[in-house]
Amino acid sequence: MSKISDFLGKSARQNVLEALERAEAKNEYHALLSLTKDRALERADAVDRGEITGRLAGVPFVVKDNFLAYGAPTTAASKILENFNAPLQATAVEKLEAEGAICIGKANLDAFAHGGSTENSAFGPTLNAFDKERVAGGSSGGSAVVTALDIVPFALGSDTGGSIREPASFNGVVGVKPTYGTVSRYGVVAMASSTDVIGCFTTDVADSELVMDIMAGQDKKDMTTLPDFFSPISDVKSGQKIGLIKEFMTDDVDTEVRALTTKYVEKLRTNGHIVEEISLPIVAHTLAMYYIIVPAEVSSNLARYDGIRYGKRSDGAKNLAQLYGMSRDEGFMTENKRRIMIGSYVLSSGFFDAYYLKAQKARTLLINDFNKLFTDYDALIGPVSPTPAFKLGENDSDPIKMYLADVMTVPASLAGLPALSVPAGNTDAGLPVGVQLIGPRRSDAKLLALAKSMEDK
């Protein structure tokens, strides 16, 4: 698979043209919603003239279509933003562009990042890079697939409850969900503000370190960014203590997923690390916390789509109430409506204490349990998802079944912890499986160094 270094020191125009050709050739996967050809070529020529230099000079990349970026609409894979041309760019995109990277297109997702398969896109699903009858995972499915298909060496995604890690696992690429607050979210369509993070997909860990190093940092346009802390480290000492989360290795989890996770654990041991089984019983309740807290935040964040200031306005509205109601009904997907309405329910007076407040207290218990483990362990490990990529249509008629695919990824999100999905091998049927490494807050560089030291071992 291609790496960032394969693109450095070459004609940027050639890099971009070839990436666009690969994107066209792989059109059937529907990983991309738009190509930003004109702007990409303009920027490539500026790189070739030496006007733009940097660590990613002439390297093509793709952003999930919930990042505001120039050159194509920012749709969030929704009807309501179908023709929305962003008046600004996300800080993450600006930082990559300042290093010479060239965005060539925008990747498919579940509308507004609500989903775990990319089947909730208003423009149709993305197909898995390894099996076209299976889902890409989600919500950043398009970004994972363009990386796995070698269309570009890296792509950006957002992760609220697993939206980078799960598709990375399903498509055999590296996916990074950093510590909450590592990368500015300015210019990214908000989903659930207390867990949304920006991260990346790459084909190896070193490339993720580079992309994260460029994107990370405090931004005065995003008051939730942490003071600068991320800096790649070259290697990790042997003897790291790692806890294997036993609740993620039960009989409910696919046999091959467990076997590949165990194989990775053995590899850690062979390389001088100490892996012990640990228990984190509260994970049995984290999905329930997540599906209260996140819809609550979704209902607030999606209140801005009103058909007035931007986005699509319903043609049929005769008065203001209809304008809101019809524009939103036509512009959102069913899953968006479910989450907004659940949010309205759990936040309404009479139910607030029983649902929302209860979930936020339970979240404290989860954080405390993680903190206790991190006094003894440097990192935790387990699978990313209970199964490899499932079949298209297999879960999309039952929201709860779809939500259960997130059971292993939401704990790190609710606690704001960094977590990686790294390839652990393929099943007998040839489907990729990822393992998840979770660390204490701000341990991102160490987690990446650990994962890097295990590659090709």
Add this chain to the structure above:
Amino acid sequence: MVVMTQISIDDVQHLAQLSSLQLDDSEIEGLRNDLSNILNYVQQLGELDTSGVEPTYQVTDLENVWRDDVVDDYGIDRDRLLALAPASDKNQIKVPKVL
């Protein structure tokens, strides 16, 4: 004790109103079923003892982040923002009558 939450058609319509969603009649029964199932699923949180636990609202450990009280247009002018509105007239966004 877990009480099963039953969401009625009226509940769905009330939630839709709170959410500014004018649902099509064909959507209501499906949403009633889905919302009931989701709410019944998340009720398992009742099993956790959270007495005396403080809620977590954010995970940054940051406190008030101040900025200087100066106008910043973030590099975007009025015309570009107005151009995003579905209808505008004389620097104002147009909407249908309110009443």
